[in-house]
Amino acid sequence: MSGLNLNHVTKQFGTFTAVNDVSLSVPDGTFVCLLGPSGCGKTTLMRMIAGLDLPTGGSIELGGADITAVPTHKRDLGMVFQSLALFPHLTVGENIAYSLRIRGIAKDAQKARVEELLAMIHLPGFADRSVNKLSGGQRQRVAIARALAISPKLFLLDEPLSALDAKLREAMQVELRQLQQRLGITTIVVTHDQREAMTMADTVVVMNKGEIRQAAPPVDIYRRPADSFVADFIGQTNLIPVEADSTGRALVLGRIVEGLALPAGALKGMLSVRPEDVQVTAPGNGTISGTVTFVRDLGGAIETFIEAAGQQVIAVSSPRNRPEVSVGQQVGIRLDPATSVVLAK
Amino acid sequence: MRREPPQRPADYGPLLFPAGMLTLFFVVPFATMIAVSFFQREQGGFYTPAFVFDNYARFLSLFFGRVLAFSLFLAVAVAVACVVIGVPFTYLLSRSKRNIQIVWLVALLSILSLSEVMIGFAWSTLFSRTAGLTNLFVWLGLMEQAQALTPSFGAVMTAMTYQALPYTVLVLYPALVRLDPTLTEAARTLGASPIRAFFTVVVPALRNTILATLIMVFIFALGCYLLPQLLGRPQHWTLSVLITDQAIYQSNMPFAAAMAVFLVLVSLALVGLALYTGRQKEAK
Numbered sequence: 118m119s120g121l122n123l124n125h126v127t128k129q130f131g132t133f134t135a136v137n138d139v140s141l142s143v144p145d146g147t148f149v150c151l152l153g154p155s156g157c158g159k160t161t162l163m164r165m166i167a168g169l170d171l172p173t174g175g176s177i178e179l180g181g182a183d184i185t186a187v188p189t190h191k192r193d194l195g196m197v198f199q200s201l202a203l204f205p206h207l208t209v210g211e212n213i214a215y216s217l218r219i220r221g222i223a224k225d226a227q228k229a230r231v232e233e234l235l236a237m238i239h240l241p242g243f244a245d246r247s248v249n250k251l252s253g254g255q256r257q258r259v260a261i262a263r264a265l266a267i268s269p270k271l272f273l274l275d276e277p278l279s280a281l282d283a284k285l286r287e288a289m290q291v292e293l294r295q296l297q298q299r300l301g302i303t304t305i306v307v308t309h310d311q312r313e314a315m316t317m318a319d320t321v322v323v324m325n326k327g328e329i330r331q332a333a334p335p336v337d338i339y340r341r342p343a344d345s346f347v348a349d350f351i352g353q354t355n356l357i358p359v360e361a362d363s364t365g366r367a368l369v370l371g372r373i374v375e376g377l378a379l380p381a382g383a384l385k386g387m388l389s390v391r392p393e394d395v396q397v398t399a400p401g402n403g404t405i406s407g408t409v410t411f412v413r414d415l416g417g418a419i420e421t422f423i424e425a426a427g428q429q430v431i432a433v434s435s436p437r438n439r440p441e442v443s444v445g446q447q448v449g450i451r452l453d454p455a456t457s458v459v460l461a462k
Numbered sequence: 463m464r465r466e467p468p469q470r471p472a473d474y475g476p477l478l479f480p481a482g483m484l485t486l487f488f489v490v491p492f493a494t495m496i497a498v499s500f501f502q503r504e505q506g507g508f509y510t511p512a513f514v515f516d517n518y519a520r521f522l523s524l525f526f527g528r529v530l531a532f533s534l535f536l537a538v539a540v541a542v543a544c545v546v547i548g549v550p551f552t553y554l555l556s557r558s559k560r561n562i563q564i565v566w567l568v569a570l571l572s573i574l575s576l577s578e579v580m581i582g583f584a585w586s587t588l589f590s591r592t593a594g595l596t597n598l599f600v601w602l603g604l605m606e607q608a609q610a611l612t613p614s615f616g617a618v619m620t621a622m623t624y625q626a627l628p629y630t631v632l633v634l635y636p637a638l639v640r641l642d643p644t645l646t647e648a649a650r651t652l653g654a655s656p657i658r659a660f661f662t663v664v665v666p667a668l669r670n671t672i673l674a675t676l677i678m679v680f681i682f683a684l685g686c687y688l689l690p691q692l693l694g695r696p697q698h699w700t701l702s703v704l705i706t707d708q709a710i711y712q713s714n715m716p717f718a719a720a721m722a723v724f725l726v727l728v729s730l731a732l733v734g735l736a737l738y739t740g741r742q743k744e745a746k
Contacts, residue, residue: 188655219652
């Protein structure tokens, strides 16, 4: 089987388990984001893929070959580090050509490849500049070009955009995704920024405490989170306790929500509803009743904070259908079963 | 902390103390030495103030030329040996665990507490025929018969390198600790073996530190006058040995001073040359 395959990969540091029994299959040419809070094991997992750390259990396959014990410099990969790790004593061109020089490629072939890569990252004519005199975004591009110089099978990026300011980061996300699609290279990015993951990835892998919680396309992660951790970590969500009544119907904040069902046999669960899926209406009429506690008008979106049965529910609406409510007002909340996800408690 | 340049003469006040100390303990003795180097030596006596070039003229001979050349060669050899041993050692040290680092650094610092005399006699014992290292080699079956390794050039080199190595490590250590460890990792992901990564990334990235260390050990080794006498043959004696000999045993202060001034000038010229070539390479 081609692509990258992780089979039951485990990494222990003493008694601490950084990565616990992770299995993941990354087909050729896909873009995967490892997403999770700091300390979730995502960077350790990437370092094991790169060979910078060795797994204490499991195996890693790349292109059908077991590379678990292959040293880093013999793996066919390019990596961009969080610190970028540009060599301060080399020029832009020498940095990019480093992997070619190590492989003993002829000088003029090196030069041609550097020119080609500099054109690709929109920095033509930068070959003789010092890396210390570049801006943050330019350094970023040089690090990417350096990692791609040998056209590796696998492209790894560890928090690559974290040093950039917000605007540049957004632009680089789009650029990186477009570059990856143009080259068709298997790419894995470690990030803690869910926006970044949603922008770039074919598959988002959400990790927590060394384990994979969900691996799915971005929209699925957002619309159908596998558990409350994923629901809470990706975007904003309302997590509301849900119970089954005697006939098996779902009881939410004291009201039966028609069309919603708990998993067979479960008595309790957690309902995840995105704020944009919460409809605020007039009270009564079979809706959950609540009191408006706060209205935050952000211009582009209006957030309404509602307290219902001791639980805070946030509704987001666009200015076009602004709910005409004020603090203290009694309102009704309607939940659409189609956009509500019941999660195991 | 103030950033603007001093405005009034009083602003230079804080500089008075260091300037005074520097004048009293460096400028005055050095100026005295320069002055003495032009004085007239009294045969059988001491010296009288004068302005003669006799003392300088005297060592424009093949003998002193040879001694000077050997002194410079020995100092360069010790500096290179220290850096060749010190850089990989300090690199590995900076990558090891904290408590291991502390043990090594304390051990190296304790070498600094040993005087040159102690180091000299310790090595002369270790290199002797009766009680030296060769007895260990014989016992291990590596050698047929114990032999004396001193006096020899190797013995002088070993002891001087031993003495200068702690300084080397202490100068290199902060720079290596500050070196971003991801630089070598990046080199490895780009296809360089760990050893290749060391020589293509760590060493060039530390070029200025290594140059500074070479210069420091070079100057340190130039001033070494006891170890060559204790462990070397007369042809291994350095200019510093001759200076000591002239100043203390021959009572020829003017000649000793002239040699010292000349040694300072030559070493300053060499350091300048090293810095200049370093600067040239950087500009390129």
